[in-house]
Amino acid sequence: MxxxxxxxxxxxxxxxxxxxxxxxxxxxxxxxxxARERAAALAREPARGPLHGLPIxxxxxxxxxxxxxxxxxxxxxxxxxxxxxxxxxxxxxxGAVILGKHTTHELAWGGRTDSPLLGxxxxxxxxxxxxxxxxxxxxxxxxxxxxxxxxxxDTAGSVRIPAALxxxxxxxxxxxxxxxxxxxPLAPSLDHLGVLAPTVDGAAALTAALTAALTTGPAxxxxxxxxxxxxxxxxxxxxxxxxxPVRAALAATRARLEExxxxxxxxxxxxxxxxxxxxxxxxxxxxxRFHRDAFERDPELFGPDIAELMRMPxxxxxxAERDEAAIARMTAALRRAxxxxxxxxxxxxxxxxxxxxxxxxxxxxxNWPIELVLTRHTSVFNAAGLPAVSVPMAxxxxxxxxxxxxxxxxxxxxDTVLGAAxxxxxxxxxxxxxxxxxxxxxx
Numbered sequence: 001m002x003x004x005x006x007x008x009x010x011x012x013x014x015x016x017x018x019x020x021x022x023x024x025x026x027x028x029x030x031x032x033x034x035a036r037e038r039a040a041a042l043a044r045e046p047a048r049g050p051l052h053g054l055p056i057x058x059x060x061x062x063x064x065x066x067x068x069x070x071x072x073x074x075x076x077x078x079x080x081x082x083x084x085x086x087x088x089x090x091x092x093x094x095g096a097v098i099l100g101k102h103t104t105h106e107l108a109w110g111g112r113t114d115s116p117l118l119g120x121x122x123x124x125x126x127x128x129x130x131x132x133x134x135x136x137x138x139x140x141x142x143x144x145x146x147x148x149x150x151x152x153x154d155t156a157g158s159v160r161i162p163a164a165l166x167x168x169x170x171x172x173x174x175x176x177x178x179x180x181x182x183x184x185p186l187a188p189s190l191d192h193l194g195v196l197a198p199t200v201d202g203a204a205a206l207t208a209a210l211t212a213a214l215t216t217g218p219a220x221x222x223x224x225x226x227x228x229x230x231x232x233x234x235x236x237x238x239x240x241x242x243x244x245p246v247r248a249a250l251a252a253t254r255a256r257l258e259e260x261x262x263x264x265x266x267x268x269x270x271x272x273x274x275x276x277x278x279x280x281x282x283x284x285x286x287x288x289r290f291h292r293d294a295f296e297r298d299p300e301l302f303g304p305d306i307a308e309l310m311r312m313p314x315x316x317x318x319x320a321e322r323d324e325a326a327i328a329r330m331t332a333a334l335r336r337a338x339x340x341x342x343x344x345x346x347x348x349x350x351x352x353x354x355x356x357x358x359x360x361x362x363x364x365x366x367n368w369p370i371e372l373v374l375t376r377h378t379s380v381f382n383a384a385g386l387p388a389v390s391v392p393m394a395x396x397x398x399x400x401x402x403x404x405x406x407x408x409x410x411x412x413x414x415d416t417v418l419g420a421a422x423x424x425x426x427x428x429x430x431x432x433x434x435x436x437x438x439x440x441x442x443x
Contacts, residue, residue, distance in 0.1 A: 006053025009148070010039035010097050013055040016146040017099065019436065025121045026131075026141035028060040029068050030100040038097045047097075049383035050205040052095035056149040059135050060101040061108050062193075064088055071184050072104040072115035075301035076296060081128040085150055085182025087193055087210055094209035099147055103137030106303045107185045108153055109287055110134055111161055111374040112356075116303030120356050123166055124434040129353040132162030132374065138196045139166035143402075144434060149206050150196040154256075155186045156279055157348075157378025160390040164348035164404025167392050167431050169421070170196045171203045173414045175385030178210045187286035190279065190382040192425050200391065200422040202386045207414065222419035224342075226261035226427070229420055231407075232341035236268035236332075237275070238377060241364045243351040249394035249403040250347055253428060260427050269345065272330045277372060278323035279379035288314070328398050331384040338410050343420045346377050348390040348404035377406060387414045389421045392431050400432055 014032050021027055035055065041355040042053050051273075058064060061071055063081035070076045084092070091098065103121045105113045113121040113136025119137045123129040131140040135152025139162030142150055152159045154172040163170025172194035180191055195206040204221050216412035233254060242250070258264050286296075288310055295302055295310045302310060315323065337344055351373055354361050361373045381388040396401055405424060409417040 003313050004047070004053045006039040006042040006062055008039065009053055010035050010055050016144070020093060020144045020146045022124070024140050024144055025119060026102055026146060028055065028070060028072070028103045028118055031098065035097050035099050042095055042097065048095035048124045049209070051091065051209050052094070053097060053150055055097045055099050055129045056091065056136060056151070056206070057099050057102040057141050057147040058088060059138055059150065059152040060104050061131065061153050061184050061222035062087060062151060064098065067101065069101060070117055071432050072106040072108070072117055073301070074117050074303065075298065076115060081182070083149070083182065083187050086179040088182070090210050090212060091151065094212070096209070102141055102152070105134035105136065106306050107184065107287070107291070108134040108158060109306055109309060111158070113137060113162070114356065122356070123353050123401070125167060126353065126399065129355050129401065130165065132349070134158040134352060135196065136162045136166070139163050139168055139170065142168040142196045142198055148198065149202050151210070152194055152196055152208070153183060154192045154382065155190045156276070156283060156288055156375040156382055159196060160378050160388060160406060161374050161402070161417045163196055164392040164406070165280055165353040165402065167395070168196055168198055168435070169200050169203045169389065169391055170194060171389040171418065172381070172387065173207055173211065174387045174412050177189065177414060182416070187283040189284060189286060192211045192382060197430055200418060200425050203389070205420045207418070208240065221422065223348045223416045224419050224423045226350055226423065227263070229262050229423055231257065231262060231264045231420070232267040232344045233264050234267055234269055234337070234344050236348040237271050238269055238346040240271070241350045241373070241376060242347060242377055243363050244351055245352055245396035245398065246347045246403050249396070250405070253393045253405055256427055257424065260411070262423070265341065269337065272326050274323055274326035275330050276375045276379040278326045279292050279383055280371060280375065281320070281323050283321070284309060284312065285314060287299060320357040327380070327383045330380050334380065334384060334386070334408070342416055343407040343433065346406050348377060348406035350376055352396050352399055352401035352403060356399055360378030381408050386411055387417045389417050390417070391424050391428070393428055395431050
């Protein structure tokens, strides 16, 4: 592979940002001057590794020294951290070029990436629709080609949901693999950092850099042959709420994997009617506790979404106990399902990206709150702390919107999950790039 030219690559990404912003609104802040200085300095240095000179973005929930970091919130408008988050330091040590800060839903507390501070971020495949969230700016930017990778946070699916809805790869490692120092908390018992990239190999390289302090030796992502991979195909609860385009994409993807020799077994997960509301209830308890004093002091500094959440009554002790029991049962069922399988597979999100402004989604004959649908298949893997990745598997021909496949594995099997994702990616036709003309004509 030819050596990377940090200056040329950075200029190419800055030109892409200029072409796509503010149509997509994937960036809260662009640090063009810093990026150019950094790229010029890296061009004079020996290559540090696979991230050397790679232009990436960082979610606006993650502190960057000397760069505005508003957490998508009016309360933090103008906030400039004095120190880099641990993840940002790791990226810089690995030679990355940081292009700026990607947009987030306010305080990362939502799956739409619609901030009262900055407005909505748009899906690059159909800009009248959401990109997913809360790392929606990261996914939109990666899919539109205005960065070559990104770091986001994931509390109930906030890396994998936008990756699925926007058509890129999103990976959440085992809980604790990427340090959270310097990241605004949402729900500390569920918070993870993760990565977004155009390809699985790109996600693996970012992950290796971010976990370098916890890993000895190089990353060892296995190169599975089709007959070596054992997949548990999640049915039952995971199959109960699926929009027709998602169901069709799942069936076609499974058939393709089996045709190539991948071993796929049906795994039925018992119904858990309290999921994923149980995880969202835990998020509400932890996040409202964290922001309570500020909200009582200055409620006008919170957008309407978050203000409504802050005013919601806390769950009773009995309800919280039922919720936690449901989470424990679902977690145990998934761990049992992993016995004898390298990964479990399901749709990342049961629907394609809803229109901007919609707060409900109609699927399976029922009208659902949007957050319950978006987080339905992802949130339990946060509660369990298990590694999970979303890989693009299809583009719905009717809507033109992407559909993602989620693969999840046992704790600390991060490289196995990425290896499985790499094989799925190799056996799945690549999505066409989103058409630039659509960014200027939201629909």
